[in-house]
Amino acid sequence: MAGRDAQSVPWFAEERPQAVLADGARLDGRSFEEFRSVFLKTGVISQASGSAYAEFGRTKVMVGVYGPRQSDRRQGYSERGRLACDVKLATFATRQRGIFGQSQEEREHSAAMQTALEAAANLDSFPKATVDVYCLVLEAGGSELAVAITAAALALADAGIELFDLVSACSVSRVEGSLLLDPSADETHREDGGLLLAMMPTVNEVTQLVSRGQWSGAELKDGLELAMGGCAQLDAAARQCLREAAAAAAAKQAAEDGAAAAQPAAA
Amino acid sequence: MASPLLSGSEVQWISAGVGFNCRNDGRARDEYRPLEVELGVLAQATGSARVRLGETDVIVGVKAEIGSPDPDRPNCGRLNFAVECSPVASPAFRGRGGDELSGELARALERSMYPGPSGRGGGLDLSVLSIVTGKTCWVVYVDVLLLNIGGNLHDAVSVAAKAALADARIPRVEVVPGEDPTDEPDYEVDDDPSQAQRLDTAGLPLCVTVSQIGRHCVVDLTTEEELCSSASLQVAVNSSGAVCGLTKRRQQGLDPSVMLEMVEVAQRAAAKLHAALADTLAAQQAQQMAVG
Amino acid sequence: MGRRRSAAAQPRQPLPSQAMSAAAAAAAPGGSEALQAEAFQRLYPDQYLAKFVAQGVRPDGRPLALPRATSIGLGVVTTADASALVKIGSTTVLAGAKCEVMPASADEPDKGRLVVQVEMAPLCSAECRPGRPSEAAQALGEQLGALMEGAGVVDRRQLCIDAGKAAWAVYLDLYVLDADGSLYDACLLAALATLASLRLHAVTVDDAGRIHKAGEDGAAAAPAAVAQQRPGSQQQGAAPPLRSLQLDCQPVSLTCGVYRGQLLVDPTAEEEPLLEALLTATVDEQGDVLGFYKAGGSATASQQRVLECIEAAKMRGKEVRGLLQQALEAAGVADGGAVAAGS
Incomplete structure (x- = not known):
């Protein structure tokens, strides 16, 4: 009995x-250019080469x-290394229960994240090898892909993969003519248009830009500027x-060295 | 996809040509290849179109069926996009090989033409497809078949989808209430083609892919040129110049000012493309009226 | 030749820790011993573990019979109707329950449905890949489902809304976030914690099939306002529109490994491939055995080992039920369990 029964509502x-x-x-209560409360932590999965956990509001x-x-x-064969990304939403992450397999939207998010991080x-530092980036969204409270890209860049840094710069990503929604930074799920539900920007702030290069809905040239410029400011904050x-x-x-290593120096190892 | 291998000298040749504003086939950087659009190629479909953009060959068939609407939008019809990469185009598309590419193309189409989660911002007014609010509506299936890959698939596919939707003739439906008010109403589908309604596709956007080769922005790349480009931006622009969907593809990062420049280039190119398509569609439809 | 063979058998280790320890070895003179120890562990994992077990400890410093530190966090995901995050050492499992309304089935008109599924997210371990669920995940899911059904943890009659018409379907999904051994224990605990903290709304289904909240608009509006103020916690059980599930029993399991004649309680992922046999015992509050599982392995488990394992499981059960009770109280959720947890 896998997946959602067609009968239950x-x-x-x-x-x-x-x-x-x-x-x-x-x-x-936030201003239009304010992020939700941001919490970032690396090294949360003991089995992985590198890992990160990000919490932006919900x-x-x-x-x-x-x-x-x-x-x-x-x-x-490939002379350059490869980056394989996989984004998955937990079934209880969204308001309505999702399916267990990978939906189209998740595949698209995976492709977007890959472009953003590549x-x-x-x-060139790991030819013929692949780095797998697995992302699981535990709760989808808005801007999941942006948060995922930021967390993935942190996880890559935690794993020791050479990066030219840290990637940070944020979303902007246009609701009733106003541009909102880092929208929540309710705000995204009511938007006229939205865009996601991933960039490397120090190098000043945009690695990913996805937009939905209609944007005129001037609106697009405003939206991009707002998003670029947000990315700088996140960086x-x-x-x-x-x-x-x-x-x-470093502190843990120093403590261990101190303890090892005090008692010689029995190995 | 079995892409041709390019040597370093060929890459240099192409990049230099782009720099001189004279590409391999003599086009300028912002010129499109000749576009051929044929409507009504599939007799069984509700609407169809075949588009040839240089070597790229795409067929789109539109089929309308009665179904139930989305619970979030009970007064709108539905639009379903599906893309198939035929093995005729490349042996790599046998079996599941073309799934990634077809998924990418389908999602790009959907994002530019379909309204967002709030129901606003779509190119097509879907409320005309509704039959009984909350219960039945027309579900329009747009199926795209790639016959030949000659570069610039997204643009060709979006032109073909718009042309096919313009060609579609949705039959008129009469709702006949049953004798009992609680009974399911009966639907009478009118087969007369002259009574059929056409969709208003004037608001549908067209996708323009702008790529960066060296330091210049180029439009409508062939397969060889695609292998030389480092970054590309897919912009869906509608006839009034508003950007309906943006996606960045490929590995290289882009400077933000370069990106805005690419958006402007895309808007200019899209205006020309819209004009060309509108002319072709008007001519073909006038022809059909004269014959039929 | 022997070195190469054991190198193939070693578990995958993250690269940067080696780099970091190499850097540390270069930096501090005492660090070279740490590097030697780690190299020894990689090349001869079996002898490494044997040296520790001979002294009566494990590589992470625990005595042989001590399970790892356990923590339970409730209500971590606000979009789920109930959720629990369980950590046993580094093993992390997140469980979420979502309730949907289904028409009552013909053969069991007064019972609802409970569907338990386990997914080992590809990020939990180097062996997991995205795509079809692995055999390990399916096996875990089936074991859990069988235990829930067989032990009768939840009487599904509580899930009924309107006998013969509608009932609740509770989908309990477990995600393993970090697979560091004892997955079954963590999954069972997470499932238990989620079900204990689940609140069902009181609803009625009218003839047209539409679902309404029971009670007048005033009673329905108040819980909604409370929920907006406190998004993280569960709703206060004072309002009648919500009722908690009664759990008929609270099964707790413990996994032990047999290694060179000794019983290692709660093995980590490093120790698991070296063990000769893996035993899992599930006991309830009275100390009755609800399930015992020993799958293959290269050694048999003597009767003494089995009894040792069950005893360890009983003690673990008391400890864990106490933790669960604390967590439920801390989350402001009244205890839904039928029997008082022994402590």
């Missing part, structure tokens, strides 16, 4: 809010990186997270 105790902008302010994403490891035989990774937060992780690892 979802029922929600609360309906989605009809309007997400009340008197020109967002429902959760969006929770976990990424695990394995590799570089041997490429699949079917993929053939420009940043130094693929600072991501670098801080990596610095803290490195400091913690």
